[in-house]
Amino acid sequence: MTQDLGSVADSGTSHYVDLPAGRFHYRRWAPEVPAPSAVLVHGNGGTWATWARVGAALGAAGMDVLAVDLRGSGASVRPPAGSYGLREVAGDLDDFLRALRVHAPLLIGHCWGGAAALALATGAVADRVPPVLSGLVLEELPPDMAATATQPVVRDFLRMMRSSPEYVAKWVDLVCRDWHPVDRESLLEELRGADVQVYLSAIDEGAAAGPLLPLLARVKVPALVLRGDPRRGGMLSDADWQLARECLPGHCVAGELPGSGHELHRGDFAGFMRLVRELLATVA
Amino acid sequence: MADDQIVSDLLVFIRTQFLDGDPAGxxxxxxxxxxxxxxxxFKTARLVGFIHDELGSQIPxxxxxxxxxxxxRSIAELVRSNGGQAKAAQ
Structure with a gap:
């Protein structure tokens, strides 16, 4: 399931879909024959590109993979501040699945995207009947969106969004020197394209949803909940993690990747894919 | 002396933030x-932030x-040559 990508642009193909909120961009890795689907949902400040290697790997494994740019992100519609609550974002995801007739996907979300995926899967925030899912992967689900505001990785992201392109490029090369070049490239793209106002709106308005970890108790499909090492930038403290594991139903698993911080799928791609494969085996 | 103070600030930061106080010294x-x-x-990012925010060094x-x-030692020279100061000197 590993791919030797030369650059982000080599991964998947771009498409657009018109949803009630506007036009959304997504990247797709489509097999030639019908296949189980996976939908990848990036974190705050990110785009589909964060999944460049994950999407390619899942596609190579025979899945029909779609990675959406959430509202205000990448090449998707950018509504004004005031419309970045989890209700709206989860609603977009629901509309996305319906518009493209994606049936029973494995839904994989990172941070903000994980919060939206959880809101959608449980129907707790979106006020919609949850779509049929085959499974759920929640990577670095924040305890609540408000809690992200004080995280060091968020302060770094804001600092880089406000820095010169030259500085950001050197910072990524230095700080993420152990990452795969494609993952460094995708982070650089995200930092250069992110909208500070949207980024802050997603935090402020997402906070209205309140604590997210108790929602885990309402997950009905097989799920993998992953956290990064809090000493390396992971967002869940040991107390948060204990609560998450207590809330998780018995058909779900909690996983950690030693040494990885907030960006498990880029910081430890092989470990992340191993755990996803293990979940897929149970889903199949 | 200024360099020694910058070195000291960096050592304290790294010991307390990254090495649990470095009990073995x-x-x-x-x-x-x-x-x-x-x-x-992660720690590299933290250190770059400390250099910028606490020591006032604008690294090009x-x-x-x-x-x-x-x-x-090399980080202290980087800080000093780019306008940074020890915390006590600010």
């Missing part, structure tokens, strides 16, 4: 931080590279 200004894995991705992009983060 192993960290020196010549400890190879990158080679020994003291500075992983072309100096933001691994060779300048080899050890505390």
């Amino acid at each position: 192993e960290l020196t200004d010549q400890t190879p931080l990158l080679a020994w894995g003291v500075l992983d991705s 992009p072309d100096q933001l590279n691994a060779s300048n983060f080899q050890d505390v």
